Amino acid sequence: xxxxxxxxxxxxxxxxxxxxxxxxxxxxxxxxxxxxxxxxxxxxxxxxxxxxxxxxxxxxxxxxxxxxxxxxxxxxxxxxxxxxxxxxxxxxxxxxxxxxxxxxxxxxxxxxxxxxxxxxxxxxxxxxxxxxxxxxxxxxxxxxxxxxxxxxxxxxxxxxxxxxxxxxxxxxxxxxxxxxxxxxxxxxxxxxxxxxxxxxxxxxxxxxxxxxxxxxxxxxxxxxxxxxxxxxxxxxxxxxxxxxxxxxxxxxxxxxxxxxxxxxxxxxxxxxxxxxxxxxxxxxxxxxxxxxxxxxxxxxxxxxxxxxxxxxxxxxxxxxxxxxxxxxxxxxxxxxxxxxxxxxxxxxxxxxxxxxxxxxxxxxxxxxxx
Amino acid sequence: xxxxxxxxxxxxxxxxxxxxxxxxxxxxxxxxxxxxxxxxxxxxxxxxxxxxxxxxxxxxxxxxxxxxxxxxxxxxxxxxxxxxxxxxxxxxxxxxxxxxxxxxxxxxxxxxxxxxxxxxxxxxxxxxxxxxxxxxxxxxxxxxxxxxxxxxxxxxxxxxxxxxxxxxxxxxxxxxxxxxxxxxxxxxxxxxxxxxxxxxxxxxxxxxxxxxxxxxxxxxxxxxxxxxxxxxxxxxxxxxxxxxxxxxxxxxxxxxxxxxxxxxxxxxxxxxxxxxxxxxxxxxxxxxxxxxxxxxxxxxxxxxxxxxxxxxxxxxxxxxxxxxxxxxxxxxxxxxxxxxxxxxxxxxxxxxxxxxxxxxxxxxxxxxxxxxxxxxxxxxxxxxxxxxxxxxxxxxxxxxxxxxxxxxxxxxxxxxxxxxxxxxxxxxxxxxxxxxxxxxxxxxxxxxxxxxxxxxxxxxxxxxxxxxxxxxxxxxxxxxxxxxxxxxxxxxxxxxxxxxxxxxxxxxxxxxxxxxxxxxxxxxxxxxxxxxxxxxxxxxxxxxxx
Numbered sequence: 001x002x003x004x005x006x007x008x009x010x011x012x013x014x015x016x017x018x019x020x021x022x023x024x025x026x027x028x029x030x031x032x033x034x035x036x037x038x039x040x041x042x043x044x045x046x047x048x049x050x051x052x053x054x055x056x057x058x059x060x061x062x063x064x065x066x067x068x069x070x071x072x073x074x075x076x077x078x079x080x081x082x083x084x085x086x087x088x089x090x091x092x093x094x095x096x097x098x099x100x101x102x103x104x105x106x107x108x109x110x111x112x113x114x115x116x117x118x119x120x121x122x123x124x125x126x127x128x129x130x131x132x133x134x135x136x137x138x139x140x141x142x143x144x145x146x147x148x149x150x151x152x153x154x155x156x157x158x159x160x161x162x163x164x165x166x167x168x169x170x171x172x173x174x175x176x177x178x179x180x181x182x183x184x185x186x187x188x189x190x191x192x193x194x195x196x197x198x199x200x201x202x203x204x205x206x207x208x209x210x211x212x213x214x215x216x217x218x219x220x221x222x223x224x225x226x227x228x229x230x231x232x233x234x235x236x237x238x239x240x241x242x243x244x245x246x247x248x249x250x251x252x253x254x255x256x257x258x259x260x261x262x263x264x265x266x267x268x269x270x271x272x273x274x275x276x277x278x279x280x281x282x283x284x285x286x287x288x289x290x291x292x293x294x295x296x297x298x299x300x301x302x303x304x305x306x307x308x309x310x311x312x313x314x315x316x317x318x319x320x321x322x323x324x325x326x327x328x329x330x331x332x333x334x335x336x337x338x339x340x341x342x343x344x345x346x347x348x349x350x351x352x353x354x355x356x357x358x359x360x361x362x363x364x365x366x367x368x369x370x
Numbered sequence: 371x372x373x374x375x376x377x378x379x380x381x382x383x384x385x386x387x388x389x390x391x392x393x394x395x396x397x398x399x400x401x402x403x404x405x406x407x408x409x410x411x412x413x414x415x416x417x418x419x420x421x422x423x424x425x426x427x428x429x430x431x432x433x434x435x436x437x438x439x440x441x442x443x444x445x446x447x448x449x450x451x452x453x454x455x456x457x458x459x460x461x462x463x464x465x466x467x468x469x470x471x472x473x474x475x476x477x478x479x480x481x482x483x484x485x486x487x488x489x490x491x492x493x494x495x496x497x498x499x500x501x502x503x504x505x506x507x508x509x510x511x512x513x514x515x516x517x518x519x520x521x522x523x524x525x526x527x528x529x530x531x532x533x534x535x536x537x538x539x540x541x542x543x544x545x546x547x548x549x550x551x552x553x554x555x556x557x558x559x560x561x562x563x564x565x566x567x568x569x570x571x572x573x574x575x576x577x578x579x580x581x582x583x584x585x586x587x588x589x590x591x592x593x594x595x596x597x598x599x600x601x602x603x604x605x606x607x608x609x610x611x612x613x614x615x616x617x618x619x620x621x622x623x624x625x626x627x628x629x630x631x632x633x634x635x636x637x638x639x640x641x642x643x644x645x646x647x648x649x650x651x652x653x654x655x656x657x658x659x660x661x662x663x664x665x666x667x668x669x670x671x672x673x674x675x676x677x678x679x680x681x682x683x684x685x686x687x688x689x690x691x692x693x694x695x696x697x698x699x700x701x702x703x704x705x706x707x708x709x710x711x712x713x714x715x716x717x718x719x720x721x722x723x724x725x726x727x728x729x730x731x732x733x734x735x736x737x738x739x740x741x742x743x744x745x746x747x748x749x750x751x752x753x754x755x756x757x758x759x760x761x762x763x764x765x766x767x768x769x770x771x772x773x774x775x776x777x778x779x780x781x782x783x784x785x786x787x788x789x790x791x792x793x794x795x796x797x798x799x800x801x802x803x804x805x806x807x808x809x810x811x812x813x814x815x816x817x818x819x820x821x822x823x824x825x826x827x828x829x830x831x832x833x834x835x836x837x838x839x840x841x842x843x844x845x846x847x848x849x850x851x852x853x854x855x856x857x858x859x860x861x862x863x864x865x866x867x868x869x870x871x872x873x874x875x876x877x878x879x880x881x882x883x884x885x886x887x888x889x890x891x892x893x894x895x896x897x898x899x900x901x902x903x904x905x906x907x908x909x910x911x912x913x914x915x916x
Contacts, residue, residue, distance in 0.1 A: 012879075115737065115851050122382070124851065126390050131855050133394045135862040145879040146865045269740050276854045283858060310395055317390045321383055 007210040010218060012144040015151045016205060016288060017198070017222030022229060023285035024106040025195035026158070026278070027251045028333060029230060030237045032191035034246035037184045040174045042234045042243070044185045049192030050227030056345045057199050057219035063352040064206035065215065066361050072203035073299040079355050086300065088347060092200075093296040095339050097312065099197060100289030101320035102332055104128055107282040109326060114254070114272050125320060129313055132287055136294065136309045140208060143291055147284050154281045155229065161274045162236050167260040169239040194337030195230065198285070199223070200344040204292050250326070290316060401651065408650055419602055420522040430460050430538035437464060437534070440525045447528075454483060459501075460538040469531035471550035478511035479533065479546060501540055510535075514547035526604060553578065559661040559683070561828055564700045571661045576606055576680035582663045583610060583676075591615070592670075595625070599642065599679070602634040607642065610666070610676040617673055617906040623870055624675045624688055639679040639686050646677075646688075648868055653836060655829040656869040658690040665699045673907030689870035691904070693877065693889055695830035696720060701892045710891040716824055717890060723822035723834050724860075727764050728845035728853050730814045735760045736849030752808040761846035763807050767815040768839065770797055775819070876904045 008016070033042045067075035072092060077085035107128065108121045116124065135143060178185070199219075206215050233253065237246065240256045249255040257271040294309035303311070323329040355361075377383065424436045434449060441447055450463045461483065465475070483505075506515060518524060519542050527545045528534050535544040556578075559571030572579045580594055591613040598604045609624060627646040636642055639659060647656040660666060661683040666676045669687045677686040696716045701709045734753070738746045756763060774793040778786045797815075801807045818838065825831035837860065844852035867874040877885035884900050887893040901907045 111851050116849055119848065122386050124848075126386065127848065127852075127855055129390050130394055131859050131862065134859065135865075137398065138866050142862070142865045145873060145875060146861055148879045149865065149875060150861065272737060272740050272850065276850045279851070279854045280858060310391060310398075313394065314387045314391045317387050318383065321386070322377065324377075 008140060008144040008205070008208050009210055010214045012148045013205060013209055013215075013218045014222045014225070015148045016144060017202065017218060018155075018225040019147050019151045019281060019284045020198035020201050020288045021196055021223070021226035022155075023282045024103050025230070026233055027106070027110065027253050028330075029191060029195045030234055030246055030252040031249060032194070033188050033234065034238075034243050034252070036191055037188040038243065039178075039180050039184045040176070040238055040243050041178055041185050042188060042238055043174075043231050044178070045188030045192055046227065046231050046234050048185065049189055049196055050223060050230070052189070053196040053199050053227070053344070054219065054223050056348070057202060057223060058216065059352055060199065060202045060344070060348045061206065061215045061219055063348050063355065064203060065212060066352075066355055067207075068212060069207050071207045071295065071299065073296045074207075076351065079351050079358070079360060089296055089300055092203075092343060093293045093300075095336070095343055096201075096289045096293040096296070097315055097319060098332070098336055098339070100286045100293065101316045102329070102336055103282050103286045103289070104316065105320040105323065105329060107279060107286075108320075109329065110251070110275055111279065114275050122321075125317065128283065128286075129317060132283065132290065133309065133313055135287055136290055137306050139305070140291065143287055147288075150280055150284060154277055155225070157274070157277045158229065158281075159232070161257060161270055162233055164262065164270070165236045165240050165256045165260055167262075168256070169236060170242075171239065173239045173242040174235065190334075190337060193341050194333055196223075196226075197336060197340030197344065198288075200340065200348070201288060201292050203343075203348065204295060404651060417601060420525050424521050426519055426521060426524075426541045426543065428539050428541045430462060430536055433536050433543075434462050434464070436521065437525070437528070437536075440521070441528065452480075452484060454537065455485060462536045464528060464534040464536070466528065466531060469549060469551050470533055471548045474512075474548045474550070475533060478548065479535070482509045482511055483535075501537055502542065502544075505535070505537065505544060510544070510546065512546045512548055516545040516547075517542050518545065519543075556582070562660060562662050562665075562698075562826065564662075564698070564703075566703045567662075567699055568664050570663055572663060572666075572678075572683040572685055574681055574683060576608060576678055579663075579678055579683075579685070580608060580610070583667060586663065586667050597625075597628050599628070599631060600633060600635045603636070605636055606680040607636075608678045610670055610678060612670050612673075615671065615673045615901070615907045615909050616675055617908060620673075620675060620689070620870060620905070624677070628677070636679060638682045639677065639684045642677060642679055643686055648870070652863065652867055653833045654692065654864070654867060654874065655695070655827070655833060656690060656867065656874070658687040658694055658827065659684045659829065660687065660827075661685065662699060668699065668702070672901050673905040689872040689905070691869065691872065691876045692830075692864060692874055695827045696825065697888075698826040702895070706892055706894045710893070713892055714890055716826070719821035719824035720834055723818055723824075723831075724837050724841055725853065725857075726818045726821070727768060727814055727838060728841040728856075730811070731760045731764055731842060732845040732849045732853055735846065740850075749808070749810055752810055755805045756808050757805070759846075760811075761842065763811050764815070764842055765839075767797065767801075767807055767811055768818075768842070771815055771819050772835070872904060877902070 029046075030042070033045060037045055064072075064075075067078065070078075073089045076088050079085070080088070104125055108124045111124050112119065112121050135146060202215070202219065206212055209215060209218075237252050237256045240259055241249070241252060245255070246252045254271045254275075257274060258269070290309065290312060294305055294312050297303060297308035297312065298305040301308070323332050420440055424439065426433055426436070434451075438449075446467045448463075448465055448467050452461055452463075453459065454461050463475075463479070502517065506517070516527070524534060524543045524545065531547075531549040531551065533546040533548055535546060537544075553575045554573045556570050556573060558569045562571075570582065572582065584592065589612065592610070593613045594608045594610050597607045597609070599607045607628065609628070611621060624646075628642070631642070631645040633641060633645060643655075643657045643659060644650065649656065657677075658669070666685050666687060670676050674687050674689065677688065679686075696713070701713055733741050734749060738750075741749075758766070770793070774789060774797075777789045777793075781789060798812060802809050802812060822831055822835045822838070825834065841853065841856050844856040846852075848855065861875075864875050865873070865879070873879060877889050884898075885902050885904055887897055888902065896913070899913045900910045901912050903910070
């Protein structure tokens with residue numbers, strides 16, 4: 001029937017964008033922000049970061065709409081020529097692989113720490129990759145359907161778990177607002193960029209939308225959901241733990257969940273249970289990254305998409321083992337943050353500028369005449 | 371720099387890389403091969419069950435001889451020769467004893483033929499056309515008469531219960547339909563009982579089943595299309611749909627698959643189901659089967675297609691989704707608030723029947739800290755003296771429950787009760803007292819068993835029960851993480867699966883307001899203004915008024 005197309009609907013797109021944005025950041029962002037900002041104004045940084053991300057999204061959308069149904073890997077050649085275009089594509093693929101491996105590695109570390117202390121991390125990681133490749137080989141539609149099906153579930157559970165933390169919430173921990181002026185808030189923008197890395201995947205996915213005209217709506221809703229979730233998390237965690245304690249916790253989110261206790265419920269410790277659900281979210285983010293990378297490889301080379309995704313499995317596995325401990329993993333995260341800044345803001349902005357100056361635009365009429 | 375070289379020199383990394391790629395590639399190749407197995411077409415010689423070189427002539431004796439040659443000399447085939455009325459013309463009636471209403475045959479066929487008065491009808495005895503005319507228009511008192519020359523059709527009709535009338539001087543055969551055979555009366559369907567709803571199930575006779583459907587509506591758009599399946603047995607198969615609701619693409623797809631199927635005998639609609647389903651390697655049933663006419667009617671009014679086979683009360687409905695497997699017609703007959711709650715209960719039961727034992731295994735053998743301390747202590751206390759790890763304990767119990775269930779189904783009813791009693795004693799009491807299993811395990815296993823019987827569709831229940839074992843193994847290997855992975859893999863499989871082009875998880879992913887009204891909850895009937903969008907019906911509006 002009509003569902004057999006290779007295009008994704010607007011709701012699927014929204015779910016895709018939000019699940020690309022929320023993943024491991026929910027564990028790392030609070031601590032990184034607390035270290036950089038130092039005042040209780042963490043949530044203002046998150047909000048500003050979100051607004052900035054929305055602007056970058058708008059740039060990406062207007063760039064993509066100039067080249068209808070072409071992915072980033074295809075249209076960058078049209079704008080900056082074959083060589084620089086290929087270079088950009090390769091960079092983008094490497095970047096997507098890096099995020100993907102980062103997610104899986106963090107997932108593995110968390111799982112090992114909270115759930116399976118004696119299982120080697122390679123076993124955890126490899127089993128996750130196998131499940132992922134089962135999904136990846138079947139293309140974008142099942143991926144979009146899975147994300148559409150599971151993202152609302154994980155988000156709901158996350159919101160519930162965080163709201164349970166209101167038991168230990170103290171408003172005083174959030175005061176004073178802007179006590180040291182605006183400078184600490186601006187310092188907090190760098191970790192937010194890392195967290196909101198993922199918007200640049202729109203560069204690839206807009207081409208597959210059924211109704212590309214709704215891309216702006218997608219950008220707005222798809223960003224609003226993760227941003228509000230991050231703000232909620234940051235506010236509740238700051239209120240529950242205070243900034244000083246957040247700096248000293250490895251994973252403040254879990255610290256918050258460990259802080260409160262509801263006796264007489266079926267489970268007493270929510271953090272492991274929450275992790276089990278959040279695994280799914282990290283898995284989804286990884287799948288999006290891997291898909292983008294495999295799509296890129298398939299566009300650049302003569303490999304089919306399936307073969308490309310099998311081959312990239314080796315690459316992702318390799319990359320995810322490179323950081324030897326959590327500190328290096330954190331450094332990898334910072335590196336990803338800066339690359340993300342480049343790919344979500346600098347590259348699209350430059351490309352849009354060049355395309356606009358050269359008057360490049362690919363419409364349906366031109367396509368049919370060409 | 372040195373660290374990188376050191377990293378690159380690590381053999382375990384390289385080994386892992388090889389493993390991580392090789393296993394999926396190999397299993398993908400294997401599954402590809404398995405899938406191709408089904409598509410492989412065997413070229414087989416065309417079989418002629420009826421010799422096609424025989425033709426009907428104007429000579430009665432030779433015609434009777436040819437029919438005898440085709441059907442052989444079975445004892446149940448009756449050849450009756452007689453003379454037509456006052457005339458000396460030879461006639462012959464051929465039919466199968468037991469498939470024909472003897473009284474009607476005598477009254478409506480034999481009597482008028484033997485006592486006919488040809489003179490009145492100005493019969494020209496020398497023209498075969500006029501004999502035929504005379505027989506059709508003046509003599510035989512049967513409404514369903516066909517006249518044909520094709521010998522294989524004649525033979526098929528004879529064997530399916532029609533009466534053949536052969537007349538000397540006519541190179542055609544009159545096929546009279548006076549069928550009657552023993553058939554079951556319409557009863558309450560045993561496999562799908564309802565508290566409230568019609569006490570009527572399909573029976574084995576296809577014509578009666580179509581009549582039951584026809585009785586439910588006078589909509590002229592209700593259409594039955596006939597097919598013949600089975601190279602050798604040529605069973606009648608009918609698809610039922612509402613012409614102005616069912617989507618054309620769906621209809622052509624169903625027809626194409628039915629025409630493509632190649633088998634010599636379809637014993638039950640389960641054969642058809644397995645031959646037309648999308649993925650034979652999937653554990654989920656991809657076609658719904660039911661013996662309730664009201665369910666079929668509701669389904670075809672939603673724009674789905676029913677496939678009915680002669681000789682079985684089970685009717686197939688395509689396409690099917692996972693949510694359909696957890697719906698019961700009763701959801702719509704009772705009021706919406708309790709039925710919505712019951713439907714939610716069914717979803718919970720489906721989840722429990724797959725995941726409950728595996729959660730127990732994961733908690734007890736990996737994450738004792740997760741459950742309340744008192745409970746953990748209680749479990750540990752009851753497990754003192756149990757010699758096996760949890761997975762073995764769980765497997766023991768699960769397998770014995772499945773054994774009991776299977777024995778209960780197969781045995782005659784009085785013996786079945788004994789099995790239940792003995793099973794309850796052995797499993798409930800003796801196993802615990804002997805220290806083989808812990809009492810909490812017994813609770814877990816029985817709760818799981820009960821929730822697996824909640825599923826309104828038997829075949830969906832079986833699927834969930836088998837999935838439970840996989841889930842238990844993954845929990846035994848990787849604990850909660852394993853369950854999470856298994857859940858993901860299950861979701862991925864469901865997401866990839868399609869039934870006649872419709873994603874199996876619809877409406878779980880198709881975020882349509884209309885379809886969610888009838889998914890986890892069953893909202894009041896007045897809110898369901900449109901037919902479910904998931905089947906793409908041609909006529910979407912169910913209620914005009916807002």
